[in-house]
Amino acid sequence: MPHSSRLFRRLTLAVLLAASLASVTVYFREPESGPLHAVQARLVEAAAPAEGVVQRVAQPFRDAATWARGLGDAAAERDRLREENARLRQELSDREIDRREADELLQELNYTESKAFATLRRREGLRPLGARVLTRSPQLLTAKVVIGVGRADGVRVDDPVLSGVKTVDLKAGASLVGKVTSVTDETATVTLLSDPTMAVGAMIVRGGRTTLGVLQPNAGDRTLQSLGMVDPTRVVEKADPVVTSGYEVDGFGSVFPKGLPIGTVTGVALRDTSVFKEVQVTPWVDLETFSTVIVLTSADAAGTGSAAP
Amino acid sequence: MKLSERFSASRGFPLLRGGLDALSIWGLLTVAVLLQVTVVVDVRVVGGTPSLPVVVVVAVALLRGPVVGALAGFYGGFLADALGAGLVGASALILVLVGYASGAWGESVNDRAALRPLVLVAAMSVLADLGSLTVAILVGTGPAIGTTLFAGAIPAAMVNLLLAIAVYPLVRRLLRRDDAAPSGVRGPVTA
Numbered sequence: 001m002p003h004s005s006r007l008f009r010r011l012t013l014a015v016l017l018a019a020s021l022a023s024v025t026v027y028f029r030e031p032e033s034g035p036l037h038a039v040q041a042r043l044v045e046a047a048a049p050a051e052g053v054v055q056r057v058a059q060p061f062r063d064a065a066t067w068a069r070g071l072g073d074a075a076a077e078r079d080r081l082r083e084e085n086a087r088l089r090q091e092l093s094d095r096e097i098d099r100r101e102a103d104e105l106l107q108e109l110n111y112t113e114s115k116a117f118a119t120l121r122r123r124e125g126l127r128p129l130g131a132r133v134l135t136r137s138p139q140l141l142t143a144k145v146v147i148g149v150g151r152a153d154g155v156r157v158d159d160p161v162l163s164g165v166k167t168v169d170l171k172a173g174a175s176l177v178g179k180v181t182s183v184t185d186e187t188a189t190v191t192l193l194s195d196p197t198m199a200v201g202a203m204i205v206r207g208g209r210t211t212l213g214v215l216q217p218n219a220g221d222r223t224l225q226s227l228g229m230v231d232p233t234r235v236v237e238k239a240d241p242v243v244t245s246g247y248e249v250d251g252f253g254s255v256f257p258k259g260l261p262i263g264t265v266t267g268v269a270l271r272d273t274s275v276f277k278e279v280q281v282t283p284w285v286d287l288e289t290f291s292t293v294i295v296l297t298s299a300d301a302a303g304t305g306s307a308a309p
Numbered sequence: 310m311k312l313s314e315r316f317s318a319s320r321g322f323p324l325l326r327g328g329l330d331a332l333s334i335w336g337l338l339t340v341a342v343l344l345q346v347t348v349v350v351d352v353r354v355v356g357g358t359p360s361l362p363v364v365v366v367v368a369v370a371l372l373r374g375p376v377v378g379a380l381a382g383f384y385g386g387f388l389a390d391a392l393g394a395g396l397v398g399a400s401a402l403i404l405v406l407v408g409y410a411s412g413a414w415g416e417s418v419n420d421r422a423a424l425r426p427l428v429l430v431a432a433m434s435v436l437a438d439l440g441s442l443t444v445a446i447l448v449g450t451g452p453a454i455g456t457t458l459f460a461g462a463i464p465a466a467m468v469n470l471l472l473a474i475a476v477y478p479l480v481r482r483l484l485r486r487d488d489a490a491p492s493g494v495r496g497p498v499t500a
Contacts (some may be wrong), residue, residue: 012376016383016405023387023398028448036397043391051347051392058348065352 097291104292105130107164110173112294116259117172121299124257129153129295134187136288143178143195143222147293150186154297157183158255160244161190163290174294175261175284176200176244188295193262194222194287201254202227202262203245204236204279211236212245215262215281223287225263227279232270234277240265242281257296333483334369334377338385341365346393357465362389363437364472366404367411367430368480375412382408396448403440407433430473434466 027036111117112128120126131147149155158181162174178192191198194217202215204227211234218224227242242265246258267280341361349361362385370378386401393400411429418425439462 009376013379013405013409016379017402020383020386020398020402020405023401024396024444024448025398027397040391040397043388047343047392050343054343054347058344062348062351 100289101291103166104164104290107166107173108162108292108294109164111162111164114172120257120259120296124296125299126257126296127154127299129155129297131188131293131295133291133293143192143198143217143287144181145178145190145192145293146187147190147295148187149295150184150188152185155180155183155188155295156297157181159188159298160256160260160296162260162294162296163285163292164294165285165290167284172261175263176256177283177285177287177290177293179255180295190293192287193217193225193283200256200262201245201247202242202281203247204230204234204240204242204265206235206237206240209234210245212247213276213279215242218280223282224266225281225283227265227281228276230277230279232275232277236265236268236277236279238265238268330373330484334373334381335384337365337369337480337483338362338381339388342385342388342392345389350393352468354468355461355464357461357463357468359465359468359472360434360437361472361476362386362400362404363407363434364430364469364476365480366408367433368426368473368477369484370408370411371415371426371429371477372481372484373412374416375409378408378412378415379405380408382406396444399441399444399448402444403437406440407437410436426477427470427473430477431466431470434469435462438462438465 023036026034027040030036108128108130117128129149131149131153133145134148135146137144147161158179160176161178161180163177164174166173176193178190178195178198180188181191182189193200193215196217198217200215202213204211204213211230213227213230215225215227218226230236242262244254244256244258244260244262246254246256261284263281263283265279266282269278269280271278341364345361349359352359366378366382366385369381373381382404383401386399386404387397389395389400389404390397411433414429
C-alpha cells in the first residue's frame with residue numbers, strides 16, 4: 001500500500017474519531033438549546049414523516065410479533081400460575097389439616113380435663129392415652145384405623161377410642177369413634193363405629209330420662225348410625241344426644257363405659273310393621289377424617305408409653 | 310446490454326460512479342437507521358436487541374474498505390444518535406471504529422468464504438456493545454446499563470449474525486461493481 005494512501009486512511013479515521021468525540025463532548029456539555037441539540041431536533045423533525053411511514057408499514061408486523069410474543073408469554077404465565085396455584089392449594093390444604101388436627105388435640109385436652117371425664121376416671125379407673133392415626137383401612141367393607149400406640153403403652157383389646165371434636169351441642173370435647181380390636185407392641189387397630197361388625201349399647205338422653213338401644217352402622221350411609229331396639233313409647237326427638245349406655249342389650253355386650261358421647265339424633269321413624277322405633281344418629285366425629293385419638297386404657301395397665309395430658 | 314450493465318462495464322465517469330456509490334450507501338444506512346429507531350429497537354431476542362446499522366456498516370466496510378467503512382459508520386452512528394434521541398456522537402464513535410476495523414479486515418482476507426462476513430458481524434456486534442458500555446461508563450451511566458448490555462450482548466450478536474445472512478447479500482448486490490476494489494491494495498471479500 002502506498003504511503004500516501006495509508007496516511008490518508010489514518011487521517012480520515014483520526015478526523016472521524018475526533019469529530020465523534022467532539023460531538024459527544026459538546027453534546028454532553030451544551031445546554032438543551034445548544035447547536036447539536038438543535039441539529040438533533042431538526043433531524044428528528046425532518047425524519048418524522050419517514051418514521052411515520054415506516055411505523056405504519058411495520059405496524060402489522062409489530063402487532064403480529066407482539067401477538068405471538070403475547071401468546072408465548074401467556075402460555076408461560078399460565079404454566080407459572082398453575083404451578084403457583086397448585087403450590088398454594090397444597091399449602092392451604094396442609095394448613096387446614098394442621099388446623100383441624102390442632103382443634104382435635106385441643107378438644108381432646110379439654111375432654112381429659114372435663115368433669116365428665118374426671119367422674120369416668122374415678123368410677124372406671126381409666127387413663128387417657130393420646131395417639132396419632134397412622135393408617136386407614138383402604139377397603140370399603142371395613143372401617144378400621146391403625147394408631148401409633150400399642151401394648152407397650154398399656155393398650156388392650158376393647159379399649160374405647162375417642163377423638164376430639166368441636167360442635168355446638170357437644171360440650172365434652174371428644175366423642176367415641178370405635179374400640180381397639182387388635183394390638184401389637186407399638187400399634188393398635190381400632191374398629192370404627194361405621195364398621196359393619198360394630199354394635200354399641202347406647203342411650204338417648206332426654207331431660208332426666210334415658211332411652212336404650214343398640215347402635216349399628218347405617219346400611220346405606222356410612223356417615224350415619226342406626227339406633228335399633230328403641231321402645232316405641234319413648235319420646236325421641238331430633239338433636240337429642242346419644243351416649244354409650246354401658247349396658248348389655250339383648251346379647252350385645254358393651255365394652256364401653258357409660259356416658260361416652262357418640263352423636264346426636266337426626267331422624268326418628270316408627271313404621272307400622274316394626275315393633276321398634278328407628279332412630280337415625282349422626283356421630284359427632286367425622287369417622288373418615290379424624291387424625292388423632294384418645295385411647296381410654298385401664299389405669300392399672302399403664303405401659304412404658306406417655307399418657308395424654 | 311442494459312444501461313446498468315453498460316455502465317458497470319465502462320471504466321469512465323469515476324466521479325459519477327463514486328457519487329452513485331455514495332448515494333446507495335447513504336440510502337442503505339438511512340433506511341437501516343430509520344428501521345432501527347422505529348421498529349428494530351423494540352425487538353428483544355433473549356434479552357438482546359439487534360442492531361441493523363452495525364450489520365450494514367460491516368457489510369459496506371467489507372465491500373468498500375476501511376475509509377468508506379469509517380465514513381459510513383460515522384454517518385450511520387450520527388444519524389442513529391440524532392433520531393434515537395441519544396448522546397450524539399457516541400454511536401458514531403463506535404461505528405467509525407467498527408467500519409474501519411471491518412474494512413481493514415476485509416482487505417486482509419481475500420477469499421470467498423461465505424461465513425467470514427457473518428462471523429465478523431457477530432464479533433463487531435459484541436465489540437459495539439462493549440464500546441457502548443465504555444462510553445456509558447465514561448458519561449456516568451455505566452452501572453445502570455452495564456448488566457443489560459452484558460446480558461444482551463451475545464444474543465444480540467447472534468441475531469445480528471442472522472440478520473447479516475439476509476442483509477449482506479442485499480448490500481453486496483446494491484454495491485456491486487465489477488472492477489471495484491476497496492481503497493486498499495487487495496480485492497473485496499465477495500463471500
